[in-house]
Amino acid sequence: MPKKETKEKAKKKEKGSHEYYKIEGQELKRLRPSCERCGTGYFMADHGNRYTCGHCGLTRYKQQS
Numbered sequence: 722m723p724k725k726e727t728k729e730k731a732k733k734k735e736k737g738s739h740e741y742y743k744i745e746g747q748e749l750k751r752l753r754p755s756c757e758r759c760g761t762g763y764f765m766a767d768h769g770n771r772y773t774c775g776h777c778g779l780t781r782y783k784q785q786s
């Protein structure tokens with residue numbers, strides 16, 4: 722028999738990862754790029770015209786088309 726989860730537990734919202742992702746419809750859009758050096762999972766901070774990695778300090782300028 723599987724364990725029954727309480728309704729309160731299921732309703733609880735998870736915080737933390739929501740600021741990195743934006744869900745539009747059924748698509749999961751990444752708001753920030755991940756660091757090329759550190760790999761996926763290390764997100765870069767938005768600094769207007771560029772992104773910087775808080776882990777290794779890598780700076781990547783935004784591409785303007």
Ligand SMILES: [Zn+2]
Pocket residue numbers: 756757758759760763774775776777778779
């Ligand atoms: Zn990095």
